[in-house]
Amino acid sequence: xxxxxxxxxxxxxxxxxxxxxxxxxxxxxxxxxxxxxxxxxxxxxxxxxxxxxxxxxxxxxxxxxxxxxxxxxxxxxxxxxxxxxxxxxxxxxxxxxxxxxxxxxxx
Amino acid sequence: xxxxxxxxxxxxxxxxxxxxxxxxxxxxxxxxxxxxxxxxxxxxxxxxxxxxxxxxxxxxxxxxxxxxxxxxxxxxxxxxxxxxxxxxxxxxxxxxxxxxxxxxxxxxxxxxxxxxxxxxxxxxxxxxxxxxxxxxxxxxxxxxxxxxxxxxxxxxxxxxxxxxxxxxxxxxxxxxxxxxxxxxxxxxxxxxxxxxxxxxxxxxxxxxxxxxxxxxxxxxxxxxxxxxxxxxxxxxxxxxxxxxxxxxxxxxxxxxxxxxxxxxxxxxxxxxxxxxxxxxxxxxxxxxxxxxxxxxxxxxxxxxxxxxxxxxxxxxxxxxxxxxxxxxxxxxxxxxxxxxxxxxxxxxxxxxxxxxxxxxxxxxxxxxxxxxxxxxxxxxxxxxxxxxxxxxxxxxxxxxxxxxxxxxxxxxxxxxxxxxxxxxxxxxxxxxxxxxxxxxxxxxxxxxxxxxxxxxxxxxxxxxxxxxxxxxxxxxxxxxxxxxxxxxxxxxxxxxxxxxxxxxxxxxxxxxxxxxxxxxxxxxxxxxxxxxxxxxxxxxxxxxx
Numbered sequence: 001x002x003x004x005x006x007x008x009x010x011x012x013x014x015x016x017x018x019x020x021x022x023x024x025x026x027x028x029x030x031x032x033x034x035x036x037x038x039x040x041x042x043x044x045x046x047x048x049x050x051x052x053x054x055x056x057x058x059x060x061x062x063x064x065x066x067x068x069x070x071x072x073x074x075x076x077x078x079x080x081x082x083x084x085x086x087x088x089x090x091x092x093x094x095x096x097x098x099x100x101x102x103x104x105x106x107x
Numbered sequence: 108x109x110x111x112x113x114x115x116x117x118x119x120x121x122x123x124x125x126x127x128x129x130x131x132x133x134x135x136x137x138x139x140x141x142x143x144x145x146x147x148x149x150x151x152x153x154x155x156x157x158x159x160x161x162x163x164x165x166x167x168x169x170x171x172x173x174x175x176x177x178x179x180x181x182x183x184x185x186x187x188x189x190x191x192x193x194x195x196x197x198x199x200x201x202x203x204x205x206x207x208x209x210x211x212x213x214x215x216x217x218x219x220x221x222x223x224x225x226x227x228x229x230x231x232x233x234x235x236x237x238x239x240x241x242x243x244x245x246x247x248x249x250x251x252x253x254x255x256x257x258x259x260x261x262x263x264x265x266x267x268x269x270x271x272x273x274x275x276x277x278x279x280x281x282x283x284x285x286x287x288x289x290x291x292x293x294x295x296x297x298x299x300x301x302x303x304x305x306x307x308x309x310x311x312x313x314x315x316x317x318x319x320x321x322x323x324x325x326x327x328x329x330x331x332x333x334x335x336x337x338x339x340x341x342x343x344x345x346x347x348x349x350x351x352x353x354x355x356x357x358x359x360x361x362x363x364x365x366x367x368x369x370x371x372x373x374x375x376x377x378x379x380x381x382x383x384x385x386x387x388x389x390x391x392x393x394x395x396x397x398x399x400x401x402x403x404x405x406x407x408x409x410x411x412x413x414x415x416x417x418x419x420x421x422x423x424x425x426x427x428x429x430x431x432x433x434x435x436x437x438x439x440x441x442x443x444x445x446x447x448x449x450x451x452x453x454x455x456x457x458x459x460x461x462x463x464x465x466x467x468x469x470x471x472x473x474x475x476x477x478x479x480x481x482x483x484x485x486x487x488x489x490x491x492x493x494x495x496x497x498x499x500x501x502x503x504x505x506x507x508x509x510x511x512x513x514x515x516x517x518x519x520x521x522x523x524x525x526x527x528x529x530x531x532x533x534x535x536x537x538x539x540x541x542x543x544x545x546x547x548x549x550x551x552x553x554x555x556x557x558x559x560x561x562x563x564x565x566x567x568x569x570x571x572x573x574x575x576x577x578x579x580x581x582x583x584x585x586x587x588x589x590x591x592x593x594x595x596x597x598x599x600x601x602x603x604x605x606x607x608x609x610x611x612x613x614x615x616x617x618x619x620x621x622x623x624x625x626x627x628x629x630x631x632x633x634x635x636x637x638x639x640x641x642x643x644x645x646x647x648x649x650x651x652x
Contacts, residue, residue, distance in 0.1 A: 022566045023528035052535075054562050055620035083555070090627045091620050 001050075003031050011042045011076070017049040020084075022056035032064050041073030048079035053087050065097060074098050152255055153177045160248050164214070164241055166229040171252065173218070173225025184211060184230050198242045198249070203230075212236045216249040220256045227252060290594075291315040292519045292583065293322040294390040299483040299507040309502030310336030311448045312344050316351035320390045323351045323362065326446040326506045327383035327423075328402065339374070343381055343423075346370050359386045359398040360431040363420060367400075367429040374424030381423040384416075384446055393438045393510050398431040404452050404464055406445045407436055408471045415464070416444075441475045443509035447486075450501030454490050457497045462490055471507075478590050480646075483507050518543060521583035526573045526597065531565045534558060534582070541584045542591070553647060557591065560628040563621040564595055564643050572599025572641060588649075595643040601636045 001018040012035045020028070035043050045061075047053075065075040077099045080088065088094040157169040157179035168180035178185055198216040211230050214237040218225040227249045231237070237245075290298050300313050310329030315322060325347045329336045346369040356362040363385045374380060384405050386397030399405055401422035407414045420431025436444065447467060454462045470489055474482035483505055490503060520541045524530040535558050542550055542557075561582070568580055584593040626632055631646040 019532065021528070021532075021562065022570070023532065052558070052562075054559065054566060055624050056566060058620060083559075086555070087559070087624065090624050 001027070003027060005031055005035070007035075007040075011044050012038075012040050013044045013046060013078075015046040015049070019052040020047075020050045020057040021052060021054040025056055025060045028057075028060060029064075036067065036071070041068070041071060042076065043068060043073070044076040044078055046078045047084045048081055050081050050084050053084045055087070055091075058087055058091065058093070061097070062093070076100055078102060150175075150177075153252065154179060156248070156252055156255070160227075160229065160245075163248070164229055164237075164244055165231065165235070166214075167232050168230040170228040170230075171218070171225065172228070173220065181230070181232070184232055185228075198246050200237045200242065202236070209233065214242060214245050216242070216245045218249045218253040218256075220253050220260075225253070225256070290583075291317060291322055292521065292585075293317065293388065294519075295392065295511050296322065296388055296390075297479045297507075297509045297511055297585070297587075298322075299479045299505070299509075301483060301487065301506075302502065302504040303487065304337075304502045305450065305499045306334075309450075310340050311450065311502035311504040312340045313446070313504060313506050314344050314347050314351075316348060318351060319355070321387045322390070323385075323387045324446075324506065324508070325351075325366075325383055325385040326402065326448070326504060327381050328448045328450075328502070328504070329381050330379050339377060339379055339381070342373060343370060343383075347383075347385070358433040359396045360420065360433040362387075363398045363400055363423075363431050364429045367423045368427075370423055371427050380425055383423055388508060393440070393442075395436045395438055395444060395508065396433050397436065397444070398433050400429070400431060402446070403449060404445070404447045404467055406447070406464075406468060406471065407438075407442065408445060408468070408474075409442045410439065410475065413468045413472060438510040440510050443471065443474070443479075443507055445471050446504075446506040446508075448502060448504035450499075450503040451486070451490055451505065454494050454500055454503070455497050456493055457495045462493050466493070476589075478587060478592070478646075479507055479509055480592060480644075518586040519584065521581060523579055523581045526565075526569045526578040526580050526599070528566065528569055531562060531569060534561045534565060537582065538584070541586055541593075543586070549649070553591065553649065556628045557593065557645075557647060560625045560645055561593060561595065563625050564645070567602075567621050568595070568597045568599060568641070572597050572602065574600065590646055590648045592644065592646045595645075596640055598640050602634055602641055604634075 001016055001020055001024040004015040004017070006013040006015065014028075014031060014035070016028070032043065043064075061075070061077070068075045075098065077097050079101055080099060085094070088097070153171060153175070154177055157171060157177055160166065160169050161180050166180065168182070168185040169178065170185050171177045198214065201213040201215060203211045203213050209232065211232055212235055214229040216227045216229075218227050227245065229237070229245060290300055292298070298315070300315075302309075302311050302313060304311065310331055311327070312329075313324070313326045315324050317323075327340075327343060327347075329339045329343060331339075343366075347366050350356075350362055350365045350369065354362060354365055356365065363383065366383070366385065370381070382400060382402040384397055384399045384402040386395060388395045397405070397416060398420055399416055399418045400420040401418045403415075403418075405416040407416055416434065416436075419434055420429055423429070438444070445467075452462055452464050452467050456462075466489070467486070470486045471482070474485075477485075486505055487503065518541060520537065522533070522537045524533050538554060538558055538561065542554055565580055569575065572578075578597060578599055581596045582593060583596075584591065622632075625645065629645045630648050631644070633644040635642045635644075
């Protein structure tokens with residue numbers, strides 16, 4: 001999975017591309033924790049280019065959401081792709097996250 | 108005060124003395140048993156009772172002989188009285204002389220321990236002879252000692268029985284592991300095999316071997332059941348596999364003769380025989396040959412009729428040189444050969460009559476278009492249902508060999524990969540190959556569901572069964588017209604459902620979602636631990652309208 005981090009906007013954005021599974025969780029966590037330790041309260045994650053997601057990745061997103069919310073911020077999931085939505089729906093966790101659908105580029 | 112008044116008073120005092128003495132004995136027994144409560148070790152307990160006995164009886168030495176030998180108090184005194192004393196039927200008093208020539212008063216009490224009788228000897232130096240009341244006390248203590256020793260022997264016997272039980276269970280599990288866990292695949296044929304032993308293990312078995320494009324198979328039943336039959340069974344499986352691996356036989360009868368030759372001496376010595384049907388099928392053909400050494404039921408189930416394949420050789424272990432006849436069967440697509448065991452047909456209902464060959468035949472008759480696993484499992488279910496509350500009389504085994512249908516050709520594929528998270532990603536390409544080139548939406552949805560389900564199970568195997576330390580995972584898939592079935596086999600730790608916290612849908616929890624997701628994605632999830640291997644089977648039914 002490719003992880004791009006964009007810190008130019010008001011909130012930092014992680015763009016994930018490819019397979020988001022047990023194999024890449026460690027990478028993802030390193031990137032996310034860097035942003036948290038840089039005192040960013042809210043973090044956005046773009047999931048539009050994720051082609052596959054498993055329950056380990058789901059658990060990691062849950063863990064990260066809790067950490068950030070405990071710090072008074074939020075994790076915003078942008079444009080989850082079909083495979084991501086499937087796993088959210090299977091576990092009925094689609095309401096547990098802040099999910100936004102946008103078109104075009106981020107302002 | 109008159110003389111006449113003394114009688115009743117004396118009687119009353121005697122009675123009072125007796126009551127006090129009885130109360131003392133009760134108290135003594137209470138003290139002895141209380142001493143026991145503090146002690147866990149048997150040796151220590153006997154020693155403690157003897158020490159307590161010295162105090163309670165005012166003795167200088169105590170000796171307990173039989174089922175071991177313990178003593179307390181004055182050793183020199185005991186040496187004088189030890190040995191040469193016959194166990195008296197009741198408690199008794201005696202007098203002896205100590206090493207210094209001084210008289211020693213002795214009290215003897217038999218202690219009943221199981222079948223034997225042990226002896227408790229107490230000694231007092233000087234002329235302080237034992238009184239009748241002392242002897243009552245000694246008898247009470249002897250009873251406590253006997254109880255303690257009986258209890259210990261019972262406990263030891265219990266521990267021993269438990270140990271033998273565990274060994275039996277382990278041996279049974281090992282024996283059962285001799286059976287194949289992975290089904291063979293051969294082009295143009297579908298294979299089903301299952302063996303349910305009546306106990307932990309049994310005498311039924313089946314085995315397969317691929318050789319030069321043929322699939323060799325054998326299904327057998329050792330007379331008897333339980334561990335003795337299982338022991339012979341493992342030997343029979345080894346002999347059969349050995350024959351398959353080593354020999355290049357012209358036909359099934361020749362292979363069966365080789366297995367018989369290998370086992371004959373062993374079976375003749377044990378006074379046992381084995382019924383077995385052995386045969387081979389050719390890849391991509393409809394030809395099947397078998398030699399039946401007294402085994403039943405063996406049934407060829409065709410489109411319009413079913414044919415029992417009669418024995419063409421005596422059971423193994425009867426004659427030294429077995430000369431059987433090979434029967435060649437031509438199967439049409441959809442026809443199947445069913446190799447059962449008498450545990451199926453001879454299973455009785457609670458009212459008495461057996462399941463029988465007709466029911467067995469009927470169960471298989473309607474199964475041409477059914478999924479083979481479903482068909483086989485259904486026969487087991489029917490036999491179990493028929494048995495009801497009647498005891499399971501024997502091991503049940505069923506092997507089905509079905510010639511693949513021409514129109515709805517099946518696809519089969521298997522892959523082995525190492526248990527790490529990077530290799531798990533090879534599942535997708537393998538699955539795409541199994542499902543075929545079709546680019547329909549239906550296949551795409553099927554692929555998506557199966558890939559995620561397989562991925563979840565395999566990640567679990569990597570992280571939990573193998574605990575990240577690596578190993579091998581084997582996937583075997585069958586794509587049939589009406590279903591896709593995939594087996595995942597690993598040799599990691601057994602799966603423990605209890606250890607998995609089942610998530611409540613919608614309630615966030617970190618972890619534990621894997622299996623829940625799998626269950627939602629596929630129509631059936633089964634887990635089995637056989638021997639040292641875990642097998643997960645998942646199935647999705649496709650409704651091609």
